[in-house]
C-alpha cells in the first residue's frame with residue numbers, strides 16, 4: 001500500500017479570474033491541469049506551504065481567503081491528500097518555474113479542462129461557492 005502524500009494547492013483569484021496551471025511533459029501526470037502547489041515539508045504548516053510553493057512555482061505573493069475541503073485520491077501508484085486554499089493574488093509578475101503553461105480563466109471555463117483527477121471534487125466545490 002502506498003504512503004499518502006500531503007499536497008497543498010491554491011485556487012488563485014486575479015482580476016476576477018482563476019489561475020490554472022498545466023503540468024509539463026516531465027512531471028507526473030503530464031499535461032494535466034491543476035491548481036499550483038506542492039508537497040508539505042516536514043514541520044511546515046499548510047498555509048506556509050502554499051505561500052512558499054506559489055512563490056517558488058509561479059513567482060507571486062498571495063493572501064489566503066479560505067480553506068476548502070481536502071480530497072484524498074488514490075492514483076494507484078501513489079496516493080495524495082490534496083488540501084486546497086482559495087487565495088487572492090497580491091503582487092509579483094507571473095513567471096513559471098516548472099509548469100508548461102498557465103491560464104487565467106472565467107469560472108464557466110474551468111469544467112472544460114483536462115484536470116488531474118484529484119482536482120475534480122475541488123473544482124466542483126469551488127464552482128458552488130458564492131464569490
Ligand SMILES: Nc1nc2c([nH]c(=O)n2[C@@H]2O[C@H](COP(=O)(O)OP(=O)(O)OP(=O)(O)O)[C@@H](O)[C@H]2O)c(=O)[nH]1
Nearest residue numbers: 007009027028029034035036037038039080116118119
Ligand atoms: N501541486 C499540485 N499537485 C497535484 C494537484 N493535483 C494532483 O493530483 N497533484 C499531484 O500531487 C503531487 C505533488 O505535486 P508536486 O508538484 O509537489 O510534486 P511532483 O510530483 O511534481 O514532484 P516529484 O516528481 O519530485 O515528486 C504530484 O504527483 C501531482 O501530480 C494539484 O492540483 N496541484
